[in-house]
Amino acid sequence: MQTPDTSAAGAASEAPKSAQLDPQFADFALSPALLAGVAELNFTQPTPVQQLVLAPALEGQDVAGQAPTGSGKTAAYGLAVLQQVDPTSATVQALVLVPARELVLQVRDALQRLGKHLPNLRVAGYYGGHAMRDEVKGLQQMPHVVVATPGRLLDHLERRTIVPNRLKVLVLDEADKLLELGFQEEMATIISRLPQRRQTLLFSATMPDAVLALVRKHLTRPRVMNVGGANATTLPDTLVLRGHVLSASEQKPAALFHLLNQPTAGRALVFANTRDRVEELTRFLRGRGLAAEALHGKMLQPERDKSMLKLRNGSATVLVATDVAARGLDVNDLDTVVQFDPPHDTDTFQHRAGRTARAGATGTAHLLVTPPEQQKIQQWPTAKNVQWAGLRPPALPAAAPKAPRPSTVTLHVSAGKSEKISRGDLAGAFVSVGGLEREAVGRIEVFDHHSFVAVPEAQAQEVLARMQGAKVKGKKVKVALIR
Template identity: 45%
Template structure:
């Protein structure tokens, strides 16, 4: 619910001594109360102290250093920057730059993001005109220093944001070289999600008697994470929209939020999903409050199943029936990921967090894993065969649910007349075909090119066993360590899935124990809500099917057969 935040903002942030221009900007942005790290950090930074801050979750640290930086800023007095913010990625550079611009709009602050992959001549033009704050990645900042197009003699404040990530990316020497170009009397601020010894070493060398702040993980978020199944798919940018539709087809969420970075992307994704037959609604800052309320009402009422939103527009939303959070892109900051997925798995509820990642974003997934202490399972995109199997499973589910209807007797006369003309099996098959067509029929679309993850050997059976119930795919290093890569394999259908509590190790144990097949010969395992597919050597397929058909898994005797190919 949006309400006039001016009063609560003034009461919260004004007591930190911020200037009126900043308070008005915060009020317009809807900021009501300082977060804990903002309360702890803003005062010492405004007073000019150096500071080391650790925040394990998304606690608003950008505002924690940006607001004091702007508080102490005297704009327009020099063409050279007076503040420098170093960040590990271009995405974070853009995010921080936008935040500084929004907070300081009434101060006419001149801020420039500087990163690789952007035409350098544009950066040179802006630098020649003069800037107040530069936000950039170490490599490109150092490039400008060596070109003598960026002078740091006037720098009064340096911020090292996501310092541990910058070190992990190999920027340690660049950071040292950049700091050597800044005045010794500068204010230095260091923020990091973790505090390994090498971060402490940087703080001892470059910070003067710093204040230290450590924020623990938000309790509600920490409690929610264990119940959230986290996975990611590697997808090229050109195929993301198609991949999103395919994932949603297989997952079949009750209600889901798809997070996008920009308003334009929200509109594009919403249009694409509606074109595929989903019921999707957009939620972004361009909508009025009445429009937002109507969208949320339709989601809670079940007439809309997908909400496509930006982070800002979705702030504060709590939808009880939400089952999935999907990141159309990897969030630019790990803390944002934690807050997004915390929207499912609340109050003991289970949920799924799925991320569509471009190949270059794998490093960002690793940063998220370090922050959460939990693994994000890299999965293979569902194939056309998977989609066809899913739709056939939907037909079966619909029929099973229909068996409980109270008024089936009224169709007996129709069935009798039909069986006079055809046998019962033929009649049943015709009915199933009609139901299948009503659900969309056979899938007829091209395959999406698969992308192999970096260091793929890390994602072996040990990882699947560590992850337990959330590990939906088991991959024992390809087609099995005990046989050659070109051995013939067969996919076996097992009529149990996640809803039965099935885990990869359950299938491995059953096949090894009942069929006597060594675990090293078991290939990829895919587990969906209601069924599973497992690769076994063609020569052993019949033995595995017979053994599993006469055994119980998770207390149930499953339907087991060869996976039927669809053409």
């Protein structure tokens, strides 16, 4: 096995000749079905990471890629993986390992969308906290692509409910986070049970020595790519970084409330360092009229899913989270990030701030700090563009103000993919039975045994009454308001 020359990263970061000619997805050896999926997602031109990764990955080479958050790496490896899948073979042909349950769902859904036009393609996600019996039942129809956390995948390998003897591709996504969370032993065991003749694609936001050791051990003659070269850890130009220096940490709640009530705040993500702080801030914001939800590792998976869902579909305007959300949050149009507690290190700072201003969009990331916290953060190269200013937040009002309520609420529907129900089926039912105009039906998310539909708050009770006992694709469903 050849040891990768990390100096190649600088060379790989230079745009290839094709990049200078503004390559299109059609320039790569992608099937018509995948090109149709790309077009349907309105991907107009490959991002830099896609330009660099697609050609060698489609040729079967191992790839180790360093790419900043929001760079489009999921589509980069997703297209390469799906190009190799044979949907006529009922075998697991690709594994994607990710560090968090939220990322399992995000990557699974992204691959399903990319492969929408591949006949009979099956992509499944497995993670801890989800009922094993449901996963085993679903494996009666073997998926072609499995997205999983290491612990849950290892459970399936030991039970032999997943037998990867026909595996073609292994993807290690967010490799630095996989190592940071202590998955070294699980990954080593998993890899030891995979066919040696396979392709391995590894992606990481940072490339510390531990990740490079992983590359040397498990990848064969890899192409090592650092998108953006030495500046790969630079946050996007469309991101505005603002640092607010407070005289005392006791001023932070008032400062947070002040920032979230600005007209430009929009949809916001607030980071705190502990579960207790997340719960405390969520109660604080709700008590002052903001539609806030919590997200941390101690919550049960259905509660975590609900919090993220409400932020995505507009039923909540603020999500308060620990760093469990820093890499796995599937919300592409966040307007604001607030780091209420200071990040522990430069990587955490970058990943938090990078949750907004993704894929060319604009966004603002705020830091609430005391002078000692500011002094530490100013030493980090990733924070060099922070605009620092003192802040004396206005006093909190004695009574909860009448903050604008979200325009939508979320309804739970007691049927999903297991009943062969699609987004289109639900949209049609909410129009024909629920009485909504087509454009009034909000975001729809379909899971295995249930679904969520966002509807205008002003019409929610009427829609709820109309939909009780309604049939969707011939199945009688129950509909309930998610609070």
